[in-house]
Amino acid sequence: MTTTSDAPPDDSSDALADSTSDASLARSIARSAQIGKDLETDPGQFRMLTGDRPTGHLHLGHYFGSLRNRVALQDKGVETFVLIADYQVITDRDGVDHMRERVFSLLADYLALGLDPARTTIFTHSQIPALNQLMLPFLSLVTDSELRRNPTVKAEQEATGGRPMSGLMLTYPVHQAADILFCKANVVPVGKDQLPHLEQTRVVARRFDERYGRAGDRSAPVFPQPDALLSEVPNLLGTDGTKMSxxxxxxxxxxxxxxxxxxxxxxxxxxxxxxxxxxxxxxxxxxxxxxxxxxxxxxxxxxxxxxxxxxxxxxxxxxxxxxxxxxxxxxxxxxxxxxADPAHLRAVLAEGNGRADAVAQATIAEVREAMQMVYA
Missing domain, CATH: 1.10.240.10 (Tyrosyl-Transfer RNA Synthetase)
Structure with missing residues (x-):
């Protein structure tokens, strides 16, 4: 698979600090526009990762904001991975009430809307150990101050009024990088406000290859630097006139x-x-x-x-x-x-988890080789 990134190497710290600048936004918009054109002519060069936290049931905001577009990209021929991010639920919540029900509710919505498990890999965090194992080497590539500058982490700090956040919340940007890079996704649908999140993933990918690279061939990167696919999301309000939630x-x-x-x-x-x-x-x-x-x-x-x-x-x-x-x-x-057919839903999820796990196992094997941690 080819990477869509043609950005020149730059200093990772500066890239993170610059990720919300007008120049950076202009570059992302231009790159996204080019990806849009490429999708019409050669969609097979792209691998996309997207997903949802199972914190509740999907609604019209999700549908018009992203779900319809996922189906459209799948139907164009983009290789698609959709994550049900069950581990991310516990970043900012104390329990996992109704987790199983909500996971299968998301899955039922996905399939009803047109995601095809033969063409789209639907999987859950908790069932892919090799994906989560990427957290360890990736955490060595970022600093505490960088994590605290992440918009999601900053928002959590402000929302809790200074109450200590969980370690998982602090490292959420790195977990997100592992989600994207485990399958070597090279395009991620995001809104403009999420560009700093994607830049963190690009920084992790770049730093990994700068520090380790492939054994004997550092010119061949282990990870792509994924690009944003920006879309105009309809600004739908909730029925009470406030932000839909x-x-x-x-x-x-x-x-x-x-x-x-x-x-x-x-x-x-x-x-x-x-x-x-x-x-x-x-x-x-x-x-x-x-x-x-x-x-x-x-x-x-x-x-x-x-x-x-x-x-x-x-x-x-x-x-x-x-x-x-x-x-x-x-x-x-x-x-x-x-x-009415829960056995079918379980089978679809099991198949998706199996496919995702095989991809993650192959990726972690490359990571171990690059880090010279193969001992057999």
Missing amino acids: KSKGNVIELRMSADETARAIKKAVTDSDRHITYDPASRPEVANLVLLASLTTGRDPHTIAEEIGDGGSGGLKKLVTEAVNEHLAPVRARRGELE
């Missing part, structure tokens, strides 16, 4: 029934102006519902708003409910079939 209970889950969806949309926040317009800046709650109708019907949001006109929030919510339920009907039907 599973913990707030303001989401529309993919697994909901048509009636549950209708009740959730009926409670959605709007405003007092009866005339419906699409104005995200001045009327964010109304615009959010119009956008949801647009995303599920493929129609222009301004046209939708004009057609509703003086129909008010009642007319808007009725249209959104019908659009969402119609759009998700085949997904929900397929999901019901999958949930």
